[in-house]
Amino acid sequence: xxxxxxxxxxxxxxxxxxxxxxxxxxxxxxxxxxxxxxxxxxxxxxxxxxxxxxxxxxxxxxxxxxxxxxxxxxxxxxxxxxxxxxxxxxxxxxxxxxxxxxxxxxxxxxxxxxxxxxxxxxxxxxxxxxxxxxxxxxxxxxxxxxxxxxxxxxxxxxxxxxxxxxxxxxxxxxxxxxxxxxxxxxxxxxxxxxxxxxxxxxxxxxxxxxxxxxxxxxxxxxxxxxxxxxxxxxxxxxxxxxxxxxxxxxxxxxxxxxxxxxxxxxxxxxxxxxxxxxxxxxxxxxxxxxxxxxxxxxxxxxxxxxxxxxxxx
Amino acid sequence: xxxxxxxxxxxxxxxxxxxxxxxxxxxxxxxxxxxxxxxxxxxxxxxxxxxxxxxxxxxxxxxxxxxxxxxxxxxxxxxxxxxxxxxxxxxxxxxxxxxxxxxxxxxxxxxxxxxxxxxxxxxxxxxxxxxxxxxxxxxxxxxxxxxxxxxxxxxxxxxxxxxxxxxxxxxxxxxxxxxxxxxxxxxxxxxxxxxxxxxxxxxxxxxxxxxxxxxxxxxxxxxxxxxxxxxxxxxxxxxxxxxxxxxxxxxxxxxxxxxxxxxxxxxxxxxxxxxxxxxxxxxxxxxxxxxxxxxxxxxxxxxxxxxxxxx
Numbered sequence: 360x361x362x363x364x365x366x367x368x369x370x371x372x373x374x375x376x377x378x379x380x381x382x383x384x385x386x387x388x389x390x391x392x393x394x395x396x397x398x399x400x401x402x403x404x405x406x407x408x409x410x411x412x413x414x415x416x417x418x419x420x421x422x423x424x425x426x427x428x429x430x431x432x433x434x435x436x437x438x439x440x441x442x443x444x445x446x447x448x449x450x451x452x453x454x455x456x457x458x459x460x461x462x463x464x465x466x467x468x469x470x471x472x473x474x475x476x477x478x479x480x481x482x483x484x485x486x487x488x489x490x491x492x493x494x495x496x497x498x499x500x501x502x503x504x505x506x507x508x509x510x511x512x513x514x515x516x517x518x519x520x521x522x523x524x525x526x527x528x529x530x531x532x533x534x535x536x537x538x539x540x541x542x543x544x545x546x547x548x549x550x551x552x553x554x555x556x557x558x559x560x561x562x563x564x565x566x567x568x569x570x571x572x573x574x575x576x577x578x579x580x581x582x583x584x585x586x587x588x589x590x591x592x593x594x595x596x597x598x599x600x601x602x603x604x605x606x607x608x609x610x611x612x613x614x615x616x617x618x619x620x621x622x623x624x625x626x627x628x629x630x631x632x633x634x635x636x637x638x639x640x641x642x643x644x645x646x647x648x649x650x651x652x653x654x655x656x657x658x659x660x661x662x663x664x665x666x667x668x669x670x671x672x
Numbered sequence: 673x674x675x676x677x678x679x680x681x682x683x684x685x686x687x688x689x690x691x692x693x694x695x696x697x698x699x700x701x702x703x704x705x706x707x708x709x710x711x712x713x714x715x716x717x718x719x720x721x722x723x724x725x726x727x728x729x730x731x732x733x734x735x736x737x738x739x740x741x742x743x744x745x746x747x748x749x750x751x752x753x754x755x756x757x758x759x760x761x762x763x764x765x766x767x768x769x770x771x772x773x774x775x776x777x778x779x780x781x782x783x784x785x786x787x788x789x790x791x792x793x794x795x796x797x798x799x800x801x802x803x804x805x806x807x808x809x810x811x812x813x814x815x816x817x818x819x820x821x822x823x824x825x826x827x828x829x830x831x832x833x834x835x836x837x838x839x840x841x842x843x844x845x846x847x848x849x850x851x852x853x854x855x856x857x858x859x860x861x862x863x864x865x866x867x868x869x870x871x872x873x874x875x876x877x878x879x880x881x882x883x884x885x886x887x888x889x890x891x892x893x894x895x896x897x898x899x900x901x902x903x904x905x906x907x908x909x910x911x912x913x914x915x916x917x918x919x920x921x922x923x924x925x926x927x928x929x930x931x932x933x934x935x936x937x938x939x940x941x942x943x944x945x946x947x948x949x950x951x952x953x954x955x956x957x958x959x960x961x962x963x964x965x966x967x968x969x970x971x972x973x974x975x976x977x978x979x980x981x982x983x
Contacts, residue, residue: 416955424910427897428958431712435952438705439698452810453901453908456825476810516806517907545806 379638380465383442384412386634388627389432390419391449392548394576395603396623400471402669403627404445411635413442422547423515426453433457437464442638445484445630448473451519455479467637471630473520481637483646484630491619491651492524492573495598496531498617498653499569502596506537507568510560512553512581514573516545521573524600528571541567546577550605553580554587561588572599575606575618582614600651602667610656619651622666678924678979682939689943693950700953707832713945714834715824717938718893719916720923721845722771722886724937727920728862729879730929731778731785733886735770736916738796740909743767743894745800748809748904756819763895764888770796771887772880779879800906809904817902824899834896841892845885846934858882862929918965919944922972931976943968 388404390397401417408415418436420429426449434457436444444461446468448454455477458468467481474485499509509532514521525543532538542560546552553572561567561584570585572578578599585595592613599606600619609615629647636643654662694701719736726733743763751759770792777788812820826833849855860868861878869875897908923940925932944965951961 417957418952418955419958421958422910424907426901426905426908426910427715428911430900431948432952434708434712435949438700438702438708438949439953450808450901450903450905452808452903453905456821456900456902460825516801517804517808517905522807 378465378467379442381440381442383440385414385416385439385441386631387436387439387441387444388415388417388630389429389436389444389446389448390417391423391425391429391447392421393419394548396575396601396621397447399623399667399669400447400627403624403629404631405627407628407631408635411631413631413635415631416441420449423449423518424547426450429454430457433461437461437466440464441466443467443469443634445469445471445634446475447471448475450517451476467634469630469634469637471626473518481645482633482643484626484633485646485648486621486626486651487648488520488523489527491600492527493531494619494651494653495524495571495600495617496528498598498619499571499596500531500535500538502598502616503538503568505535507596508539508541508564508566509569509571510541510557510564510567511543511571512556512573512577513543513545514577515547524573525571548574548576550576550580550583553577554583555580557581557584558587561585561590567595569596569598572597575599575601575603575615578615578618579605579609582609586614602654607659610654610659613656617653617655620654620662620667621651622649624669625649625666678976679933679935679939681975682923682936682943686939686943686946689946689950693946697950697953700950703830705949707827707830707835709942709945709949710835710838711832712949713941714832714838715893715896716912716915716919716945717838717941718841718889718896719912720919720937720941721841721934722889723916723920724923724925724932724934725845725858725882725889726785726886727925727927728858728929728932729882730862730865731879731883732789732917732927733771733774733883733890734786734789734913735774735793735796736886736890737909737911737913738793738800739767739770739887739890740894740897740912741906742770742796742800743891744898744908745804745809745904745906747895747898748812751816751820752809752812756816759816759820760823760895763898764891767887767891767894768884769887771884771890774887775880775883778883779876804904804906806906808906810902812902820899821902822899824896837892837896841889842934842938849934854878854881859930862931864930915944918969921969924972924976926976927973940972 386408405415418432429449451473459479461468462479469482470480471484513525541564544556546556570581572581578597581597596616598617602618602620626649633643743766746766747759747763750762774789774792777783778785857873857878919940920937923936
């Protein structure tokens with residue numbers, strides 16, 4: 360938690376703008392995609408907003424590639440005159456004009472998970488991205504005892520989040536001359552993409568000791584490829600951020616070695632609370648950074664699951 | 673009673689849609705929302721005009737989405753160093769050139785349009801992603817950024833600039849299609865290529881120009897969208913191909929060639945555009961939207977086939 364914001368001082372450029380001029384009770388949560396991680400965040404946002412007396416509505420763009428769709432959603436939400444928007448953007452740059460237009464129309468925007476390159480965003484709820492990449496790399500190097508061949512599944516092309524993670528990870532790897540990055544690939548956040556790519560890479564080079572994955576869905580695909588190749592558990596180190604039931608199963612089997620577990624439900628709740636504070640004129644934190652926690656198969660059941668496990672699921 | 677023409681049927685559908693959305697969706701029937709939809713749909717309308725033209729000659733252009741990405745990147749690269757006009761010209765030339773390449777392979781080498789444009793789709797995508805490493809091009813100098821943004825985000829008398837451009841494009845293409853022989857030749861080639869050839873129509877020239885126009889219109893749409901996002905995005909065109917095909921098919925353009933109109937394309941774009949807008953304002957999920965649009969497309973094609981069989 361870095362800096363406080365005071366709603367009374369928020370001035371998006373036009374001194375006359377007040378937040379939520381239509382007194383709406385609807386707060387929109389705009390996601391890039393669907394999937395377990397997004398479900399967890401949505402649960403947190405929805406549960407918290409309902410408790411605080413607001414109506415949560417969710418939209419998703421169908422993938423990080425679908426920037427145009429997210430722009431359309433923001434444009435239409437401006438017409439719908441929602442009270443506020445919590446935005447997990449598909450792009451840190453392309454959404455800026457739409458974000459600024461929303462703010463101009465009295466709709467505050469919180470940037471969640473992806474930091475936007477504009478000062479018009481009212482608050483940020485984010486992860487310490489550099490640290491994520493660094494810690495995954497640190498884990499892999501530790502498992503390899505400083506020496507080995509790695510392939511990297513970096514994430515979607517053009518996504519700043521995954522690029523920053525990889526920049527930090529590759530800086531860590533560079534400190535160990537015995538660590539070789541054989542190949543790095545961009546790919547979408549789907550297990551199927553990772554499965555196909557890992558199968559090809561493992562065929563091309565049998566001397567892979569570890570696979571760096573930016574996200575658990577890619578780690579699932581990579582682990583499935585390793586399994587399909589008849590390679591034993593724990594033979595290839597696979598590490599990623601976040602967790603879901605399938606990822607947890609593979610972790611317990613030993614095909615995934617380590618996961619940096621986040622608290623997406625907590626992230627959703629924090630965004631919701633911050634938005635309500637903004638709308639009701641209270642002081643709020645302008646930037647909140649959340650942490651991830653490393654788990655391995657030997658202690659996967661010893662972590663507090665409230666931050667990522669949806670009750671009843 | 674005389675049966676309504678297809679275009680009039682589409683108009684009835686659009687009017688009913690607008691009425692229902694106005695009744696059930698708060699804040700739908702406002703000047704601001706209509707201008708919002710016109711601005712959004714103007715972009716896909718440009719691609720739809722290009723797609724309509726190639727479908728008229730019994731072709732197809734699968735490379736439109738990739739062209740959008742390449743135009744976005746190339747135009748911003750030029751803009752950053754040489755200014756807004758250079759950026760716009762670079763974008764238009766890029767799109768048109770790719771269109772002409774498609775036209776050459778389809779018209780001269782006589783490779784199936786599906787195959788040709790599928791191939792160029794992959795090639796253009798690969799080139800764009802290789803050159804940019806998947807990264808967006810941003811940091812447009814402020815003096816250019818404001819002027820460029822006007823293209824996609826500006827207004828004249830509260831009318832969005834993209835909508836004004838769409839009107840101008842409609843008038844221009846209308847003259848080409850309906851007032852000069854070239855337009856009649858396009859329909860003739862699509863209706864019966866052999867007969868058109870026997871009548872002395874230069875098939876290669878028609879197809880070459882038509883695909884070039886498709887690239888040109890796609891580039892206009894790409895520039896509008898690039899200006900709105902104020903950055904060169906290599907994957908900007910994702911999903912736009914199927915939106916353009918969907919709008920054109922709903923508007924009554926035949927996939928077999930020779931049948932289609934600008935008015936029908938306008939109706940198709942607006943029917944889908946207002947539907948997406950209304951569903952968003954009703955908070956229905958993107959997947960529900962996809963289901964409904966898919967059903968509309970199938971129904972539109974089915975209606976067209978039924979009408980043809982009843983003649």
